[in-house]
Amino acid sequence: MAGVYERVLSFIAAPESDDFGEIALAVFRHQFESCAPYRAYCESRDATPGLVGDWRAIPPVPIVAFKETDLCCGEPERVFLSTGTTAGPEKRSRHALPMLRLYRESAVAGLRRFLLPDIERIDMVSLIADATQQPDSSLAQMVAWAGEAGARSPIVYAVEDGQPRFDRLVEALRHSEATGEPLCIFTTTGALIHFFDWTRGERLEFRLPHGSRIMDTGGGKGAPRPVSRKGILHAIWSTFAIPGYFAVNEYGMAELSSQYYDSVIRDRFDGTHRKRRLLAPPWLRPLILDLRSLEPVEDGETGLICHFDIANAGTAMAICSEDLGVIEDGALRLIGRAPEAELRGCSLSSAEWNVA
Amino acid sequence: MPEPPPAELARIREARQRIRQREPRQIAGVLSRLAEQWLLPSSPWMHRAVTVVENETSFSRPMIEAMLPRMIEPLAGDAIERLVQREIGSWESLQRASAPELILHVLPSNLPAHAAIPSALSLLLRSAVLLKPGRADRGFTELWVESIGELDRDLADCVAAVYWRGGDGTADELLEAADLVVAAGGDRAIEDLRRRTTGRFIGHGHRLSFAVVGADADLDRAAQALAEDVSAWDQLGCLSPQMCFVGGGIERARDLAQRASVAMQALARALPAGRLSEGELLAVRDFRDAARWRGFAGGGQRVFADNDPGGGTVVLADEASFEPTPLHRCLRIAAAETPDIRRLLDRDRPPVESAGVAAGPKSAEVQEQLRDCGVPRVVGLGKMQRPALEWRQSGRPRLADWLAPPE
Known part of the structure; x- marks a missing residue:
């Protein structure tokens, strides 16, 4: 085994x-x-x-x-639960892992390959909850591991009790602007759209330094309104000044240990010019x-x-x-x-x- | 189907004046004759309707040929007279009754040919009628109205078929114009219509049906009857049983599940399943997978099915419940005695429409117990899909409900 x-x-x-x-x-x-x-x-x-x-x-x-059922080839070290896909009484998936290290190595290697191939360490801010607050979320755990593997300083979590703390995110963004240190943003797509709407009301814009990047995930779940991928990339540029080639969408599932990512950062790193695709x-x-x-x-x-x-x-x-x-x-x-x-x-x- | 302008409303209202003085008994005679003409083996109406329904819906042609007559049969013979006697008392009382001037029927979208009975009974009251069929039932509705005209022009002139899509203004105009709106459909649709209706409103929301096979029932006969009730209209009607409770223990439940599955698969060869949409296919697959995986995980669940997703799925459940299935001939069978069923009905209060019972000599007793629990329609298993004209939908009278309430 x-x-x-x-x-x-x-x-x-x-x-x-x-x-x-x-x-x-x-x-x-x-x-x-x-x-x-x-x-x-x-x-x-x-x-x-x-x-x-x-x-x-x-x-x-x-x-x-x-x-x-638990599809687990041994005693589970850790169990992650899906968030569910509807508002109804649908059961949540249980992903019971007998060897957590497999998930960690895969998740970190994927992040390194598709999000951080060009930079060893970077400041990070997250609109995804801290793993200690949501221990059954595989996504929260992945962000925590991203921090351990690639953060210059402890990740700033702009979430508290499950609610976004946009003030903390703004603080991190302003700090990045002031220091010139690039920033990596982790977020669900839904929370990101909420933030776009909020910044429009507050008339806020940011000019993050070159090399800053963003990873969003989760599709339209929790979004206040549907926005196309093109619209999201446009808003990422106008709100953060992060260009499309540093904006990566991740596609994963609680039942998987590996994830798909947009190819843009990887392609740029490899020096190839191809259209955005999910790798x-x-x-x-x-x-x-x-x-x-x-x-x-x-x-x-x-x-x-x-x-x-x-x-x-x-x-x-x-x-x-x-x-x-x-x-x-x-x-x-x-x-x-x-x-x-x-x-x-x-x-x-x-x-x-x-x-x- | 044209959207009726105000002129169309005026037309059917005016036509209604021409039938106001007619005797209901005479109108009933016309309507029974109409039904009987449709039911003749050589009926051109039925022949055309089968083709129209085949084009508009996903049902297989053999299913339509077998089931379409059942949507009209209840009007034949002396059924209307029996209904009048039961609900109104006599023809004279009906003649004197104060009926709504204009009735709008919003018909459910699950099955075709829903227009026949509501339009006939509205004409019996000498009301003008607007029929709003489901999206895939427009062709039959037009044909039905046309066939009334061939027999009785004045009656047909009192009927108009209408159609609207969600969100357009036509609905509000018609809901406002009608003195009575009778609607059947999903709970949310009914609540929405109720909110928008200004006059009287009678709504029939979500319903489900179940079967009971008693400890002393003959399992072979019960399996065959159950298969027929489940398979009719691919189980899409609200009188189709979705769950079957079997007395006498789990082994009998297993035995019935196996026999019912065999009977359903045989029936699927004579009455092939309609084409499932991708979403329906996935829902059936999910239903099968969930039960299979409970079994793989050590639970008592078992799935009896062949490879055809629409050809019948019987799940032997380890717990009795009223949780619905994805329809399309998906049946959940569980062991449960009558007191267990009564407890479940009492606890979960499912929106039950009908129960079919096969219980040997104790059948009458079990049927009575289910009626005591508030099940509106209790019949012998195998007869669930042949409701008589007197069927009290959701437990409410058919005609009497539509008459204006006493001043």
Whole structure:
């Protein structure tokens, strides 16, 4: 068991080899042997390690599996919970990790690769809560690790009791302007839009020094109004003077240990000029499945995004999400949530029940 | 379907003057004849309606052919007379009754052909009628009105089909014009309409139905009847059972789940499922996955289904509840005795419309107990999808409710 985890950690540390498929199959074998519910699931699909020879054929678990059972290959060291996607009584996912280090190494390596490839340490401010305040939030934990790995000084948390403290954020922004030290902002997209609205009312603008950057995540959840990605990039420029090539959107899930990021900072660092796209680190691969048949589709075709995250070696590596996406030019383009069932007039259905 | 300008409203109001002096019994005769013409095997109306409904909805053609007549059957024979006697007392009382001048029916969007009965009964009251069908029920509604005209021009002139989308001003104009608005649909839609209506309003919101199979019921017969009630209209009607409570313990529940699944799959070959939207497909898959994973995690849940997502899903649950399913032939079966069901009804107060019972010699007793718990309609299993004209929707009388309240 330890052997598989060490292999994954080595790959995260030095992902130059072409071992993804081989490691994925080793992880599958480990999960099949160590997680009874997953083994029962695989057996129900006649997919055992002896029969599966390609990582793409590893049975992915649906998100609902994380709501019904702990998919954990050992005693959990830490459990993260999803925030839920509706206001209803829907159960939250539980991601129980038997080896927290796998998540830490993956998250930090991803941040280093896509957000901080060009700078060793940078001042940081966060509109995402402190992990000590929200211990069940995987996102809060990731920000805390980002601070440990790359902050020049302790992260400033512009959140208190779950509420944003824009005054603290303004203080950090003004400090950066005054000292000329670049600043890295972590935020949910929703909180960021709230901040844009607030600064407009307060007639505030900031001119952050070159090298400042921002990472937003979470889609439109909690946003006061919908704003397009183009609109967000425009507001980031006009509010902070952070150019688009230093503005990165992150796409992750509580059930994953690895994340996707916009390519812009990485491309700039590599000296390539390509259009913005969503990239995964080498230890995370997306596979797009046909919504009806759940069979893989060709590149360019839209379907459900299935994630193969070998950093999830201790839980469930293959996860079929509830998001739609498409692979274009070797990168994932996120389209959004899969459609929900239509409401059916006077017939009370689960679709209505879940939002009641 | 044209949006009715004020002139259209004036037209049906004026037409109503021409039928005011007619005898309800004579009108009932016309309406019964109309239903019977539709139900003839050679009926061109029914033939056209099947094609229209097939084009407008996602139901399979065999399903439409089998089920569409059931939306009209309740009007045939002497059913109208029986309804009048039961709710009003006599034809003479109905003749004297003070009916609304203009009734607006906002029809539910879950099934097609909802226009037939409300329009017929409104004409029986000699009221002018506005019919607002669901988005996928416009073709049938127009055809129905046209067919009335072939038999009785004056009656047809009192009816207009209307349509509006959320947010346009047409709705408010019509809601204001009607003396009575009768609406069926989701709770939020009903509350919205109630708020915007200035006259009398009768609303029928969300409803669900369930089945009970007693400890002494014949399981094969119960499974077949259950499969028929679940599969009709792909379970999208509010009279479709979504959960089935089985007496006699978990082994009997498991046995019934297996037999019901087999019966549903056989029925799906004769009455194929309609096309599921992507959202509906995912909801059915989620329903199956959640139950399967509870089973993988060691729970007692089991899923009985084949690969066809619309062909029937039976989940054997380890706990009885009134939690709805995603419809599309998704049924939850759990072991529960009648006192357990009564406790659940009392505790959760689900918005129940109908219960279908198969309980051997004790059937009548169980039915009575469920009625005592406030279940508005209790019938034998297998008959849930054949409501008589006298069906009291949400427990309310049909005709009597529409007449103006006494001064």
